[in-house]
Amino acid sequence: MNDVAAQITLGPVLFNWQPDHWRDFYFRIADEAPVQTVYLGEVLCSKRAPLFAEHYEAVTERLRAARKTVVFSTLSEVTQNLDRKLVESVAASQNDLVEANDASALPQLAGRPHHIGPFINVYNERSVAVLAESGACNFCLPVEMPAATIGALCRETQSLDATFEVMVFGRMPLALSARCYHARAHARTKDSCRFVCENDPDGLELRTLSGQPFLAVNGIQTLSYDFLNLIDRVEDLRGLGVSRFRLSPHSCDMVRVAQAFCGLLDGTITATEAAEALIGLNLPGPFSTGFYHGKAALSRSLQ
Amino acid sequence: MNDNRYVRPELVCPAGTPAALRTAVDAGADAVYCGLQNATNARNFPGLNFAPAELETAIGYAHARHAKVLLAVNTFPRAGEFALWREAVDLGARLGADALIVADLGVADYAAQTYPELRLHLSVQAGASSPEAIRFYCQKFGVKRVVLPRILTVAEIADVHRQIPCEIEAFVFGNIGMMAEGRCSLTNYVCGLSTNMDGVCSPAADVHYEEDAERNLTTKLGPYVIDRFTAEESAGYPTICKGRYLCDARTEAYYAFEEPVTLNLSALLPDLMRAGVTALKIEGRQRSRAYVKAVVSAFRNAVDDIMAGRDASLASLIALTEGHRETEGAYRSKAWR
Numbered sequence: 001m002n003d004v005a006a007q008i009t010l011g012p013v014l015f016n017w018q019p020d021h022w023r024d025f026y027f028r029i030a031d032e033a034p035v036q037t038v039y040l041g042e043v044l045c046s047k048r049a050p051l052f053a054e055h056y057e058a059v060t061e062r063l064r065a066a067r068k069t070v071v072f073s074t075l076s077e078v079t080q081n082l083d084r085k086l087v088e089s090v091a092a093s094q095n096d097l098v099e100a101n102d103a104s105a106l107p108q109l110a111g112r113p114h115h116i117g118p119f120i121n122v123y124n125e126r127s128v129a130v131l132a133e134s135g136a137c138n139f140c141l142p143v144e145m146p147a148a149t150i151g152a153l154c155r156e157t158q159s160l161d162a163t164f165e166v167m168v169f170g171r172m173p174l175a176l177s178a179r180c181y182h183a184r185a186h187a188r189t190k191d192s193c194r195f196v197c198e199n200d201p202d203g204l205e206l207r208t209l210s211g212q213p214f215l216a217v218n219g220i221q222t223l224s225y226d227f228l229n230l231i232d233r234v235e236d237l238r239g240l241g242v243s244r245f246r247l248s249p250h251s252c253d254m255v256r257v258a259q260a261f262c263g264l265l266d267g268t269i270t271a272t273e274a275a276e277a278l279i280g281l282n283l284p285g286p287f288s289t290g291f292y293h294g295k296a297a298l299s300r301s302l303q
Numbered sequence: 304m305n306d307n308r309y310v311r312p313e314l315v316c317p318a319g320t321p322a323a324l325r326t327a328v329d330a331g332a333d334a335v336y337c338g339l340q341n342a343t344n345a346r347n348f349p350g351l352n353f354a355p356a357e358l359e360t361a362i363g364y365a366h367a368r369h370a371k372v373l374l375a376v377n378t379f380p381r382a383g384e385f386a387l388w389r390e391a392v393d394l395g396a397r398l399g400a401d402a403l404i405v406a407d408l409g410v411a412d413y414a415a416q417t418y419p420e421l422r423l424h425l426s427v428q429a430g431a432s433s434p435e436a437i438r439f440y441c442q443k444f445g446v447k448r449v450v451l452p453r454i455l456t457v458a459e460i461a462d463v464h465r466q467i468p469c470e471i472e473a474f475v476f477g478n479i480g481m482m483a484e485g486r487c488s489l490t491n492y493v494c495g496l497s498t499n500m501d502g503v504c505s506p507a508a509d510v511h512y513e514e515d516a517e518r519n520l521t522t523k524l525g526p527y528v529i530d531r532f533t534a535e536e537s538a539g540y541p542t543i544c545k546g547r548y549l550c551d552a553r554t555e556a557y558y559a560f561e562e563p564v565t566l567n568l569s570a571l572l573p574d575l576m577r578a579g580v581t582a583l584k585i586e587g588r589q590r591s592r593a594y595v596k597a598v599v600s601a602f603r604n605a606v607d608d609i610m611a612g613r614d615a616s617l618a619s620l621i622a623l624t625e626g627h628r629e630t631e632g633a634y635r636s637k638a639w640r
Contacts, residue, residue, distance in 0.1 A: 014560070027477050076486075077430075077432070077454075077483060077486075078432055078433040078435070078436065079432050079433065079454055079455055079459060080459070081462075083433070084405075084433055084434075084435065087433075087435070093394070100428075102433075102436060103429075103431055103435070103436035103439045103440070104433040104435040104436040104439075105435075106435075106436075106439050107435055107438065107442075108435075119407075119486065121379050121406070121407065121429075121430075121499060122408070122497070123379040123380060123381055123382065123407070123484060123485075123500060124379070124380045124381060124382045124383075124384070124385055124407070124409050125382055125383075125385070125409070126380075126385060126409025126410075126412055126413060127379075127407060127408040127409040129409070129412075130408045130409060130412045130443070131408065142488075142499075143488065144488040144491045144492075144497055144499070144500075147498075149381045149382050149383075149512050150382075152381065152382035152383035152384075153382035153383075155382075155383070156382050156383055157382075158424050172488075172492075174488045174489050174492050175482040175483070175486060175487040175488065175489050175544075176482060176483045176486045176487075176489070177454070177481055177482050177483055177544075177560070178454030178455075178483065178639075178640050179560070179561075179633075179639065179640045180450075180640060181559060181560060183640075184559065184560075185550055185552040185553060185557075185559065189638050189639075189640055190640035191635070191637055191640070203553060204550055204551070204558050205550060205551070206548040206549070206550050207548060207550065208527050208528040208529070208546075208548060208549070209521075209528045209530070209547060209548070209549065209556055210447040210528045211549070212526075212528070214527055214548065215489075215548075217559065222482070222489065222560075224492060227406065266577065278610050289441075291488075291491065291492075293333070294495065295495050
């Protein structure tokens with residue numbers, strides 16, 4: 001849908017940040033980041049969700065006062081009753097826009113506009129059509145989809161009233177499990193974790209036996225060690241029909257990241273200037289173009 | 304006698320090749336599952352799977368012996384490439400497969416719309432783990448059976464069973480992936496082939512073994528070291544989620560996700576049957592005929608023993624597990640998580 005105005009969005013915080021820090025992060029996003037849509041909510045662990053509960057209202061209000069659209073993201077893996085209750089409570093708010101990250105949320109959202117998150121497997125036009133029929137209007141695509149497939153999907157769904165969103169910044173979500181790997185790293189279990197994931201604001205890095213940095217774990221999630229950065233592919237993606245570009249929050253200066261991407265999209269800075277603005281963020285890993293070219297890891301690294 | 308408390312479960316067995324299919328049927332499988340020789344199934348490995356003519360013959364062989372054939376069309380088509388999956392569904396319907404195992408929303412929709420009489424099973428690759436998710440697929444596509452992700456405890460399975468309108472199939476033996484099915488891009492990250500889209504996990508073409516002077520063996524997938532073994536240890540296949548890694552929270556290398564173990568729920572069979580599992584699935588389409596024969600025979604006897612009120616003996620299965628190590632995975636207790 002090339003006629004839809006393009007925008008930069010901010011995905012949900014994937015990590016277990018200190019609640020006050022989490023609140024202040026969003027306050028600053030509200031006040032300073034030029035993103036238009038902010039996704040809010042715990043998508044990985046129902047145990048973490050209550051930690052942020054006291055700040056939700058204030059954060060939502062601040063973001064809305066700054067004219068940002070707030071979308072509430074649901075849990076990506078639903079096994080226990082606690083998980084189900086969390087999904088139900090998020091999806092229940094009839095007046096809010098909700099992003100489903102698991103099929104568990106879909107029955108509740110049917111019949112009203114909603115978003116499909118990157119944890120629901122949507123790879124082809126018929127899947128988009130099935131979900132759009134029930135009210136899905138925006139699809140954040142799985143991170144592993146290469147540009148060629150993204151282009152084909154946009155092409156094949158032109159008759160549908162759907163927009164597409166692609167992640168363009170941050171560690172790439174690679175896998176989910178029932179087991180908490182943060183707890184395991186500290187010889188604990190998920191139930192006895194004592195929230196040890198709070199120690200790693202960008203995830204806990206895993207290295208191979210030869211010392212090569214490889215992956216990062218975040219609770220039940222496994223992420224890439226490298227940081228996806230598609231700032232010099234935004235124009236190409238736009239040409240393919242993608243209208244929304246998602247930044248995944250990290251502990252670096254996300255306002256600066258948002259300014260670079262938004263400036264590029266608005267045409268106030270060039271692609272070269274935008275790319276340069278992302279140098280020196282002090283990230284705990286190198287940039288890469290991820291799955292964009294449909295090739296394996298080594299050939300993707302930019303630095 | 305407590306045998307009438309159980310519904311007789313269907314023993315669902317792997318068939319990577321026509322020969323393995325015949326072996327599984329002869330060894331007592333109630334149903335076999337198999338896939339075509341392309342990306343439409345989640346075990347798209349060289350040398351495995353069925354050509355259309357082979358599938359036709361295999362279905363004839365199984366049906367003559369009162370066994371069912373379930374066709375796995377359980378990967379996720381890329382945009383613009385849906386035709387291959389449509390052809391697989393058409394073929395399954397035309398040849399009289401007893402059910403299609405599907406994961407993709409679009410494939411499920413095509414099958415349900417085109418062949419409303421054809422039985423649909425929801426693949427484990429769909430990752431439907433809650434009653435709400437399962438009911439969604441039942442209502443939308445008329446799914447008759449869900450293959451549960453290997454992430455639930457038996458108690459949770461019983462709870463799910465009470466709240467869904469379809470049958471439950473659960474894995475009871477074989478290779479246990481650590482990640483939630485259908486939600487793992489690790490192979491793609493390292494090898495450039497997608498488990499979801501291409502049906503590939505840790506492809507053999509990217510596996511390397513390097514032995515040093517002391518005969519220590521390093522296993523690699525693509526450019527990454529997955530594990531290292533001394534001459535005395537038996538080396539595992541380099542699967543990312545069963546590798547040994549270093550991290551700052553540990554002083555030594557550790558299995559960050561899971562150790563190389565095999566899922567073996569033989570001791571939990573009666574519990575699973577009480578929980579409402581009516582189909583018991585054995586993993587291993589990539590396995591040899593000898594393996595299939597041994598595992599299927601053992602589970603055939605075990606199910607028959609349980610149904611007859613006898614204790615089931617499955618001690619022989621430990622010999623078939625990876626490195627002779629087994630696990631009950633997520634099923635026994637939440638402490639596994």
